[in-house]
Amino acid sequence: MSSLSASSPHKTHEVAVSVRNLGLTYTTAIDKRPTLKARAKALGRGSKQTRVVRALDDVNLDVNYGQVLGVIGTNGAGKSSLMRCIAGILPPSQGRIEVNGSVSTLLALGVGFNPSMSGRDNVYLGGLAAGMTRDEITGHFDEIAEFSELGDAIDAPMRTYSSGMFARLAFSVAATVRPDILIIDEALSTGDAKFKEKSLNRIKELRSDDRALILVSHAMKTLRETCNDVAWLHKGKIVQRGEPNQVIDAYQKFLDLGKSAAIDEDV
Amino acid sequence: MSTPIQVYEPFKAGLPKLGKYWKSLWSRRTFISEFSKSELREQHFDSVFGQLWLVINPLLLSGVYFILIVIIRGGSDSTRYVHLTATLFLFYLISNSLTGGVKSITAGQRLILNTAFPRVMLPISAVIIAIFKFVPTIFVFLIIKVVVGSEFKVEMLWAIPILLITVLLALGLAITISCINVYFRDIASFLPYLTRTLLYLSPVLYEASELDPKLRVLEIVNPLFPILDSWSSALVHGQMPEISNMLQGLAWAVGIFLIGTYFFLSREREFAVRL
Ligand SMILES: Nc1ncnc2c1ncn2[C@@H]1O[C@H](COP(=O)(O)OP(=O)(O)OP(=O)(O)O)[C@@H](O)[C@H]1O
Ligand SMILES: [Mg+2]
Numbered sequence: 001m002s003s004l005s006a007s008s009p010h011k012t013h014e015v016a017v018s019v020r021n022l023g024l025t026y027t028t029a030i031d032k033r034p035t036l037k038a039r040a041k042a043l044g045r046g047s048k049q050t051r052v053v054r055a056l057d058d059v060n061l062d063v064n065y066g067q068v069l070g071v072i073g074t075n076g077a078g079k080s081s082l083m084r085c086i087a088g089i090l091p092p093s094q095g096r097i098e099v100n101g102s103v104s105t106l107l108a109l110g111v112g113f114n115p116s117m118s119g120r121d122n123v124y125l126g127g128l129a130a131g132m133t134r135d136e137i138t139g140h141f142d143e144i145a146e147f148s149e150l151g152d153a154i155d156a157p158m159r160t161y162s163s164g165m166f167a168r169l170a171f172s173v174a175a176t177v178r179p180d181i182l183i184i185d186e187a188l189s190t191g192d193a194k195f196k197e198k199s200l201n202r203i204k205e206l207r208s209d210d211r212a213l214i215l216v217s218h219a220m221k222t223l224r225e226t227c228n229d230v231a232w233l234h235k236g237k238i239v240q241r242g243e244p245n246q247v248i249d250a251y252q253k254f255l256d257l258g259k260s261a262a263i264d265e266d267v
Numbered sequence: 268m269s270t271p272i273q274v275y276e277p278f279k280a281g282l283p284k285l286g287k288y289w290k291s292l293w294s295r296r297t298f299i300s301e302f303s304k305s306e307l308r309e310q311h312f313d314s315v316f317g318q319l320w321l322v323i324n325p326l327l328l329s330g331v332y333f334i335l336i337v338i339i340r341g342g343s344d345s346t347r348y349v350h351l352t353a354t355l356f357l358f359y360l361i362s363n364s365l366t367g368g369v370k371s372i373t374a375g376q377r378l379i380l381n382t383a384f385p386r387v388m389l390p391i392s393a394v395i396i397a398i399f400k401f402v403p404t405i406f407v408f409l410i411i412k413v414v415v416g417s418e419f420k421v422e423m424l425w426a427i428p429i430l431l432i433t434v435l436l437a438l439g440l441a442i443t444i445s446c447i448n449v450y451f452r453d454i455a456s457f458l459p460y461l462t463r464t465l466l467y468l469s470p471v472l473y474e475a476s477e478l479d480p481k482l483r484v485l486e487i488v489n490p491l492f493p494i495l496d497s498w499s500s501a502l503v504h505g506q507m508p509e510i511s512n513m514l515q516g517l518a519w520a521v522g523i524f525l526i527g528t529y530f531f532l533s534r535e536r537e538f539a540v541r542l
Contacts, residue, residue, distance in 0.1 A: 088273060
């Protein structure tokens with residue numbers, strides 16, 4: 001994958017992403033950080049140092065071009081993990097993923113990976129790491145800066161950004177690059193009302209027959225409006241998949257919140 | 268279909284496909300140079316004072332160690348000072364690669380969790396930064412040599428292959444230590460002791476020829492020893508370094524580079540789930 005933006009058009013209904021029997025386990029240290037000291041101590045006691053978290057379990061999922069798939073689920077359900085597997089960032093522990101096209105993830109392009117560098121540097125470095133060329137990024141940069149409405153702040157270190165400004169820049173990068181497959185993981189949650197509206201409009205614009213969109217969100221109203229398909233993930237398994245209103249209704253019933261204001265609200 | 272299909276499957280132990288890995292690394296070479304540049308900029312090495320510091324810092328260091336030598340031996344001469352600066356500056360190329368490399372993976376967490384790219388780019392960038400910091404010290408050294416009146420000879424050109432060997436060793440060490448730090452995060456806190464010990468075990472504050480025969484074992488177990496010794500022969504004494512010395516240094520560098528890279532490449536796919 002050398003380029004994110006330039007590739008031939010894909011036909012509608014052609015498979016964009018195919019996930020088969022996907023399993024993913026994280027191995028984390030029981031202590032805050034794995035250290036030599038802790039390992040040496042554990043040797044004496046013979047205790048295990050790692051905890052295994054099963055984040056995804058036998059997930060099957062197909063996404064076609066022309067589809068806008070919403071992914072819902074409680075915190076820790078495995079949504080972000082699934083997205084990282086599809087983007088090729090996390091290798092699966094079991095199963096197989098086939099991706100037919102270029103992928104861009106949001107928060108992706110590693111935007112903001114180095115907080116002491118400016119927004120501009122971070123956009124460039126993130127893009128270069130993702131395999132774009134300098135010229136490609138330069139070609140997109142003005143649009144990114146303009147869409148994010150950050151003004152002069154684009155040249156300020158990213159540690160001085162508010163979380164909303166951070167999200168603005170990340171969204172702008174992902175929405176400007178125009179990949180075949182765009183994954184947006186909870187990006188709209190911290191923007192203010194105006195930017196939220198703007199980015200929602202951009203997502204609607206990006207819906208097209210030769211693109212596949214995957215939106216991870218807790219904002220049910222947004223998903224009902226934008227998606228034509230929704231998958232509900234719970235404890236690493238897909239519980240239900242299908243028509244948005246149906247799946248979301250079932251999910252809300254599961255949450256026992258009914259149609260309370262909190263879940264419809266775009267937060 | 269013209270866009271290639273990417274397939275992600277559980278990885279087997281061992282190396283990824285090297286041809287593909289190299290291609291994806293090569294296509295991101297601008298990342299390495301841009302990353303090094305912005306890191307240096309962030310450390311203010313793009314300003315006049317920053318660059319001045321790159322020159323003053325090694326001078327001060329060599330000054331401090333020279334005082335140490337004078338006090339311990341009760342006197343010294345200019346050749347000793349030239350030897351000290353030459354070897355100390357090269358030593359700092361390695362030590363800066365180690366300190367920059369050790370946290371390169373753990374500090375790049377955000378990028379690693381959100382972008383798919385060859386992870387080895389990060390320790391490589393750390394070595395490039397160390398090289399950027401090394402270059403001005405070459406000029407400092409040459410000026411010192413002129414001022415002291417030490418002779419310039421054609422044999423000094425042997426320094427070039429020795430420098431290449433050093434860079435290979437620095438790469439190997441940075442890649443290895445950045446990988447180890449993912450599994451043992453306290454390596455970073457041990458590192459200052461490690462580099463300090465390496466400095467004393469290397470022919471920097473003394474010359475290899477003065478070493479007590481009983482301590483000759485250092486020449487064999489310290490990867491830096493043959494390299495620094497050859498460096499001093501070429502640059503300070505204007506002699507051709509012993510071939511056996513250079514070969515020994517080369518063997519260390521190639522060995523550490525290959526073993527470290529093997530570990531790194533066979534492990535890097537699981538870095539993201541371990542950060
Ligand atoms: N880097 C990590 N190391 C260890 N465990 C992790 C890591 N990231 C996620 N997990 C675990 O994997 C599970 C799924 O996490 P994930 O981030 O995919 O959830 P999510 O559905 O995105 O949740 P949220 O709605 O809060 O974003 C959780 O149990 C979490 O604890
Ligand atoms: Mg998440």
